[in-house]
Amino acid sequence: MLRFLNAGESHGKGMTVIVEGVPAGLLLEKESLERELERRRLGYGRGTRMEIERDRVDILGGVRRGYTLGSPIALWVENLDYPNWERLMTPDLSTRALEERVTMPRPGHADLPGVLKYSTRDIRDILERASARETAGRVCATSVAKILMRQFGMEVISHVISVGEVEASSSRKPLPEDLKTIDQDPMRCLDMEASAKMLNLVEEARAAGDTLGGKVEVLAYGVPPGLGSHVHWDRRLDGLLAQALMSIQAVKGVEIGEGFRMASVRGSLSVDLIDYQEERGFYRHSNLAGGIEGGMSNGEVIWLRVAMKPIPTMRKPATTVDIDSKRRVEALAERADVCAVPALGVIAEGMVAWVLARCFLEKFGGDHLEEIRERYLLYLERIKNF
Numbered sequence: 001m002l003r004f005l006n007a008g009e010s011h012g013k014g015m016t017v018i019v020e021g022v023p024a025g026l027l028l029e030k031e032s033l034e035r036e037l038e039r040r041r042l043g044y045g046r047g048t049r050m051e052i053e054r055d056r057v058d059i060l061g062g063v064r065r066g067y068t069l070g071s072p073i074a075l076w077v078e079n080l081d082y083p084n085w086e087r088l089m090t091p092d093l094s095t096r097a098l099e100e101r102v103t104m105p106r107p108g109h110a111d112l113p114g115v116l117k118y119s120t121r122d123i124r125d126i127l128e129r130a131s132a133r134e135t136a137g138r139v140c141a142t143s144v145a146k147i148l149m150r151q152f153g154m155e156v157i158s159h160v161i162s163v164g165e166v167e168a169s170s171s172r173k174p175l176p177e178d179l180k181t182i183d184q185d186p187m188r189c190l191d192m193e194a195s196a197k198m199l200n201l202v203e204e205a206r207a208a209g210d211t212l213g214g215k216v217e218v219l220a221y222g223v224p225p226g227l228g229s230h231v232h233w234d235r236r237l238d239g240l241l242a243q244a245l246m247s248i249q250a251v252k253g254v255e256i257g258e259g260f261r262m263a264s265v266r267g268s269l270s271v272d273l274i275d276y277q278e279e280r281g282f283y284r285h286s287n288l289a290g291g292i293e294g295g296m297s298n299g300e301v302i303w304l305r306v307a308m309k310p311i312p313t314m315r316k317p318a319t320t321v322d323i324d325s326k327r328r329v330e331a332l333a334e335r336a337d338v339c340a341v342p343a344l345g346v347i348a349e350g351m352v353a354w355v356l357a358r359c360f361l362e363k364f365g366g367d368h369l370e371e372i373r374e375r376y377l378l379y380l381e382r383i384k385n386f
């Protein structure tokens with residue numbers, strides 16, 4: 001089974017990532033992982049940390065002479081900022097001065113529930129791991145899934161569709177070939193007019209010491225019918241995708257296809273009519289379902305929208321209560337992003353690719369890439385002649 005784990009704190013030495021279940025024979029070069037990590041840094045509105053981080057990946061296991069071995073893949077991403085934090089973050093036994101503790105929990109963060117749950121009086125013990133720096137580990141792991149899925153003609157892309165109250169026009173869905181243009185835009189938005197407005201909004205929020213959220217759309221092209229399953233709740237593709245996307249820090253909503261709009265229309269306007277043509281096979285007149293029916297991919301483009309709340313750490317700090325004195329104080333305003341919606345798209349692409357790769361390997365899995373290819377081609381042939 002395909003799975004990944006990562007370990008590491010935001011200002012610790014670095015991030016360790018273990019990816020298990022990747023078949024042998026996949027070309028895996030660290031440069032392709034670094035390209036995705038570079039994309040995670042994209043977007044106007046990020047904090048100063050993005051200027052410090054230049055993420056480099058070391059492949060420590062599971063790959064030999066460029067190709068995966070079928071054994072667990074071990075990856076390492078160093079935190080270049082660590083020397084500045086070593087005294088506070090050292091794993092070695094050392095006494096911590098009382099005044100070095102963080103005691104003011106930030107609302108909207110893991111801070112307060114975390115200290116209560118893990119019995120610590122230093123909020124840094126919690127915030128270091130709860131930080132979205134963890135997504136560097138995810139992007140590393142999920143890039144492997146992207147590379148694997150590309151072998152079978154699948155491509156996952158994303159674009160920003162709103163920031164704050166500014167919405168991009170929904171006139172056209174981007175195609176994989178649009179990704180370069182999207183990545184070149186400072187807001188990762190296909191609608192240039194909306195992008196300019198988003199940029200202004202970020203500037204306004206920054207000046208006011210405030211922050212912004214927004215939405216991204218993720219699209220997966222080339223996905224065959226039959227990934228996921230209707231037979232049990234925890235095998236449904238829609239459920240798996242929603243969980244994976246909801247697990248991203250600050251994500252508060254996931255919509256599959258026109259899910260929310262469908263709640264207010266008649267049934268007759270809510271289904272994607274099925275049709276058939278000799279050369280196309282089965283196809284649909286629309287794709288309101290976002291390419292998923294009954295917990296399975298149906299062969300149409302999979303598309304989802306992901307909503308992110310505004311960044312909870314603000315230069316204009318929120319009020320809170322000091323966990324020691326119980327007095328009302330201003331929350332700690334750590335160095336923070338004003339808007340991270342463009343980066344969310346890259347992380348969300350990865351999570352979608354990961355779930356699809358997992359379901360793909362569940363259906364066609366084998367120990368070597370070519371073994372999987374044989375099974376996949378046989379399946380495609382079978383559904384073509386259905």
Ligand SMILES: Cc1cc2nc3c(=O)[nH]c(=O)nc-3n(C[C@H](O)[C@H](O)[C@H](O)COP(=O)(O)O)c2cc1C
Pocket residue numbers: 047108109110130131132135248249250251309311312313335336337338340343344347
């Ligand atoms: C790419 C990305 C960057 C983020 N940057 C920040 C940040 O700079 N400051 C901050 O307070 N929260 C940031 N967040 C959001 C927090 O990590 C998140 O709100 C917090 O961990 C609490 O989790 P929850 O919002 O899911 O409840 C970021 C999230 C993502 C996905």
